Amino acid sequence: MASAADRAGEGEGAGAGGGRRRLHFYREMLRIRYFEEAAIRGMKEQLVLxxxxxSIGQEAVAVGVCANLENTDIVLSTHRGHGHTLAKGAQLQPMMRELFGKEGGYCRGKGGSMHIADFSVGMLGANGVVGANIVIATGAAHAIRLRRSxxxxxxxxxxxxxxxxxxxxxLNWASIHGLAILxxxxxxxxxxxxRTTALSAGEGPSARARSLGIETMDVDGNDVVEVDKVAARAVAEIRAGxxxxxxxxxxxxxxxxxxxxAAAYRAQTEVDERLKDEPIGRLRAQLLQQEGITEAVLEEVARxxxxxxxxxxxxxxxxxYPPASAAFDDVQDVGDPRQEAY
Ligand SMILES: Cc1ncc(C[n+]2csc(CCOP(=O)(O)OP(=O)(O)O)c2C)c(N)n1
Ligand SMILES: [Mg+2]
Incomplete structure (x- = not known):
């Protein structure tokens, strides 16, 4: 299957932000936006339980990063993982079926939104345990090192x-071993x-990473072209060892x-202000004004x-729904866990 990088059009040059690549970003971000709007509708209709x-408003992060990854590269995600999974190349139908708890979902409908994985596109999994994916990702990067791939x-x-x-x-383990991980x-x-600032001591996430000897890059995550550019540089440096x-x-x-x-802990005026800066609208303006792409083309993409x-x-x-007889399938590895443990 074509990698996210292939679909983004390598011919345009990763991070170059050419017209075809930008249009691809537009398509990918809309695919995530509409998927999540549908998921919310499903919840309201009590079909998604x-x-x-x-991740509405955050689509540029998933799309800009994954556009620089190959199909065989690995992604680890969070509880907010639909965008990362779709941007890495997962399909709409098994994603949606998983949310609905149906047969044919990525985990046969047993995982739901927070446990979607698709190994065929290198997506090792969403994760409902905040931060747990960081050590799993580090383990995956260490496995790559041991396999010399x-x-x-x-x-x-x-x-x-x-x-x-x-x-x-x-981060400590990845830094000590110089692992290939973004x-x-x-x-x-x-x-x-x-608000995370009310919970976090010190100077923020980058300062913490730098204290562990890891080079950091800061980027406006609502500008997909910028994310692509910075991710392209980071990925090239990682691939170079x-x-x-x-x-x-x-x-x-x-x-x-x-x-x-309902997010009553923040003012609607704050959200309205940030809406002006949301990534799909920003890219749409760029496509119309800088790339000469017409409204009609964008409408057709959206349709x-x-x-x-x-x-x-x-x-x-x-x-x-999966049959009740399948309830215990795939829940635990085969074999006797007590035997294996000793
Ligand atoms: C270990 C753990 N503690 C607490 C929670 C409850 N919880 C779910 S999401 C979340 C906030 C995570 O914030 P952040 O990492 O910034 O991700 P965001 O939700 O903003 O995408 C918390 C505390 C959890 N799922 N796992
Ligand atoms: Mg957060």
Whole structure:
């Protein structure tokens, strides 16, 4: 299958922001936006029963980073993982079925939003345990080192996760061993319902990474072209054997923490202000003004993605639940765990 990098059009030059590459970014970000809007609709219609953490407003981070990854490169994600998973190349239909708890979902409908994985595109998993993916990603990068292969790992996590122990453990290990891993700290300003600045001592995520000997880069995460450019540089340095890099990406979560959170802890005026800066609108303006792409072309792109998402929604709604007899399949590895433990 074509990698995210191939689909982004390597001919344009990674990070170059050519017209074709920008149009691809537009398509990819809309695909994530419409998928998540559909997921929220599914929750309101009581078809999606688990928690949904939308990444609406943060799409440029997933798309700009994954555009620089090969299919065989590895991604580890968070509880807010739909965007990362789709940007790495996962398909709408099994994603939607998973959210609906249906047969044919990526985890046969048993995982839901926070446990989606698709090994065929290098997506090792979302993760509901904040920060836990950082040590798993570091382990994956160490495995790559031991196998002497060429893949790299990209690990997305939030600003809140930098206050957890696995952040220190993972970054320290990656730095000591010079592992091929891109840490992507997606700073949306909040950890659940609390402003992260109220929870975090010191000078922020990048200062912590630098204290562990890791080179950091800071980027406006609502500008997909900038994210692409900076990620391209970081990925090239990692592939050249430079060891881990740390991307600090500033963005904003436009929805509540979950789809059920009305976000009463912040003023609507703040959200309205940040809406002016949201990544899809920004790229749309660039495409119209700088690339000479017409409204009609953008409308057609939006229409076709909406159609694909609506089709995935209808498919998931109508698909069967897995049979009760499958309840214990895939829950635990085969064998006797007590025997294996001793
Ligand atoms: C170990 C652990 N502690 C607490 C929680 C509850 N929780 C879920 S998301 C979240 C906030 C995470 O903030 P951040 O890492 O910034 O990610 P964001 O939600 O902003 O994407 C918390 C505290 C959890 N899931 N896991
Ligand atoms: Mg956050």
């Amino acid at each position: 688990g928690a949904i953490h939308p 060429r893949e790299i790992v990209a690990c997305f996590f939030g600003d809140g996760a930098t206050n957890r122990g696995p952040f220190l453990e993972g 840490f992507v700290c997606e700073n949306n300003g909040f950890a659940a319902t609390t 430079g060891g881990p890099r740390f991307l600090h990406v500033r963005t904003y979560r436009l929805t509540g923490h979950t789809a059920a959170d 076709s993605i909406r159609e694909a998402v609506d089709a995935a929604y209808a498919d998931a709604r109508d698909a069967p």
